[in-house]
Amino acid sequence: MAAQRLHKDTGWRLFARTIVARAYPRVIGQQRERVWTLFEITLPLAGLCAYVYVYRALQAPAEFVGFVILGGAMSAFWLNVLWAMANQLYNEKQFGNLPLYVMAPTSLMAVLLGMAIGGMLTTALRAAAILALGTWMFDVQFAVTDGWALAGIFVLALASMYAMGMMCASVFLLYGREAWHLVHAAQEPVYLVSGLYFPITTFPRAIAVAATLIPLTLALDGLRQVALPASAASGVFPVRVEMMLLLVLTIVFTEAARRLVGYMEYLARTEGRLTDPHG
Amino acid sequence: MARDLAIETERVGRLYRPRGRAGAAQPRTALDDVTLSVAPGELFGLLGPNGAGKTTLIKILTTLLLPSSGVARVGGFDVARQAHEVRRRINMVSGGETSGYGLLTVRENLWMFAQFYGLSNTVANERIVELLDVVKLGDRIHTKSSELSTGLRQKMNIVRGFLTDPDVLFLDEPTLGLDVGAARDVRGFIRHWMRDHPGRTILLTTHYMVEADDLCDRVAIINAGRVLTCDTPARLKQRMQHHPMFSLELTRLDEPDLAWLGGLAGVRAVAHRPGDDRTIVELTLSEERVLGPVIASLHARGIALLMLAKREPTLEDVFVDIVGRRIDEVEGGGAAAS
Numbered sequence: 001m002a003a004q005r006l007h008k009d010t011g012w013r014l015f016a017r018t019i020v021a022r023a024y025p026r027v028i029g030q031q032r033e034r035v036w037t038l039f040e041i042t043l044p045l046a047g048l049c050a051y052v053y054v055y056r057a058l059q060a061p062a063e064f065v066g067f068v069i070l071g072g073a074m075s076a077f078w079l080n081v082l083w084a085m086a087n088q089l090y091n092e093k094q095f096g097n098l099p100l101y102v103m104a105p106t107s108l109m110a111v112l113l114g115m116a117i118g119g120m121l122t123t124a125l126r127a128a129a130i131l132a133l134g135t136w137m138f139d140v141q142f143a144v145t146d147g148w149a150l151a152g153i154f155v156l157a158l159a160s161m162y163a164m165g166m167m168c169a170s171v172f173l174l175y176g177r178e179a180w181h182l183v184h185a186a187q188e189p190v191y192l193v194s195g196l197y198f199p200i201t202t203f204p205r206a207i208a209v210a211a212t213l214i215p216l217t218l219a220l221d222g223l224r225q226v227a228l229p230a231s232a233a234s235g236v237f238p239v240r241v242e243m244m245l246l247l248v249l250t251i252v253f254t255e256a257a258r259r260l261v262g263y264m265e266y267l268a269r270t271e272g273r274l275t276d277p278h279g
Numbered sequence: 280m281a282r283d284l285a286i287e288t289e290r291v292g293r294l295y296r297p298r299g300r301a302g303a304a305q306p307r308t309a310l311d312d313v314t315l316s317v318a319p320g321e322l323f324g325l326l327g328p329n330g331a332g333k334t335t336l337i338k339i340l341t342t343l344l345l346p347s348s349g350v351a352r353v354g355g356f357d358v359a360r361q362a363h364e365v366r367r368r369i370n371m372v373s374g375g376e377t378s379g380y381g382l383l384t385v386r387e388n389l390w391m392f393a394q395f396y397g398l399s400n401t402v403a404n405e406r407i408v409e410l411l412d413v414v415k416l417g418d419r420i421h422t423k424s425s426e427l428s429t430g431l432r433q434k435m436n437i438v439r440g441f442l443t444d445p446d447v448l449f450l451d452e453p454t455l456g457l458d459v460g461a462a463r464d465v466r467g468f469i470r471h472w473m474r475d476h477p478g479r480t481i482l483l484t485t486h487y488m489v490e491a492d493d494l495c496d497r498v499a500i501i502n503a504g505r506v507l508t509c510d511t512p513a514r515l516k517q518r519m520q521h522h523p524m525f526s527l528e529l530t531r532l533d534e535p536d537l538a539w540l541g542g543l544a545g546v547r548a549v550a551h552r553p554g555d556d557r558t559i560v561e562l563t564l565s566e567e568r569v570l571g572p573v574i575a576s577l578h579a580r581g582i583a584l585l586m587l588a589k590r591e592p593t594l595e596d597v598f599v600d601i602v603g604r605r606i607d608e609v610e611g612g613g614a615a616a617s
Contacts, residue, residue: 005444006398006402006406006443006444007399007402008367008396008397008398008443009397009398009399010367010397013397014395014396014397017394017395017397018394018395020394021390021391021392021394021395022391024383024387024391025380025382025383025387025391028382028383028387029380029382029383032382032423033382095377095378095379095380096376096377096378097378097379099341099343099371100371100378100392100395101395102342102343103341103342103343103366103369103370103371104366104392104395104396105363105366105367105395105396105397106395106396106397111395268343269342269343269344269345269362270345271296272293272295272335272338272343272344
């Protein structure tokens, strides 16, 4: 074994390597556990069917079925943000990986970004499958009015949701074992507040506007306006405004994530408990 | 402080404040005024029972924990204020570690951690193959880490630590829970790595005396957060040589017998290992001529001597001499035997 010193990347190259390396377990994990993917597609789809049949029984307008299918696809991302982003630093602590992440010369933000990108890629497959199967089963008629706006709002929706997950990862870690309860607390209520399966404008205007602080609300509202023209008039804001708001949320959540991860590391080093699986 | 030392600590202390209501309980001292220096190329051992402060010191030196007092430097960089510079130069492996992801293979786990240190894919993959072969894990390179036994998993962790070629490597109880063969392989690997990489430094914590004696250039004995002594294993044992040591196999002794034995004139230390129907007693005497009266006293108390042997001092004897108890007695909270 040669004793000469190894070259090690620093700066942006190390940052990029870290993102790819941390995304890898998520992507490869899905390849190795295909049964999980099957369950993660079929079980939410069964839940969606219930909503579709309720709407049909009530003879609701046809676009409501589209709401449900879009909501089902986007909820896959939301669940991934909660369970595999917001909760992930706590999980890493339990696995014993967190001290190794903190101790490595790389950035914890790169680790979080890797988790986020890996999560997006794997969830995109599930979301696409739910969308395709739901559309086929219930003969949903999507009519995209502006492809660029659709792509823009989708990308910004993912960016803002995963930035929120990165921010929550540090917050939830600070709560220790309560993190699991926090995830639960953020799951079901958001289905209601974001208007996952119904138009958010059903709520009074003030509540609908307040709900747009959750990126999922803006994402759903924007996607519906672009992909289901019948609902275009019932958006909380025009699509371009919603895209701007999503961009602002992305920036705010990312900066908050950066500051919180720094604070989390400071606490870890001061109190010596965050890297202790029993702490 | 000298900047050419690999590791240096100056009066490092660490208090743990109990969480919950302020003032509900007193802070616990995990480290107290620890001053050490380790030169580049040294394999330095921290020897002490569980809870002695070894892991706390390693956490401070690996930038995972801030000292409550004092200064600690690694490679000349302050662990509190220059953490990033320290992190570029170190790595750590802990015994019983469960790091990595069970879904990934051994190679993938190691590659992932190598990326966090900036190794190129080519270099990382070459070194993974090379190091896995050295620790006899080459045939498991494509095995999921969740399918590895404890010993094989620890070998993977050891490779993770060496993979990034750190200037200073911290090994915290690296052979904890390993069977004899796996522990021997790990020790052999550490020895060879130090021989092939003369400038690199290892700080090893262990509560296995034989491991420290076998591997370390110098050893610090630490107990209750304080460094009690620091020297080469040979010199530490040499200090004991003016106190003759004997191993006695006796009929079973109870605690009062041991306390009585420790109180006999000329007996410096008593350590014991109870068996089913007999007790092995390690006696350290102030001088050899005390042995006769000690055996006579045992006989008078009705304790039969089954075997007697004079022996050379070990690091365990040094520990008993300094701390007053065997390391496993300290860990088990047993009563002092001398």
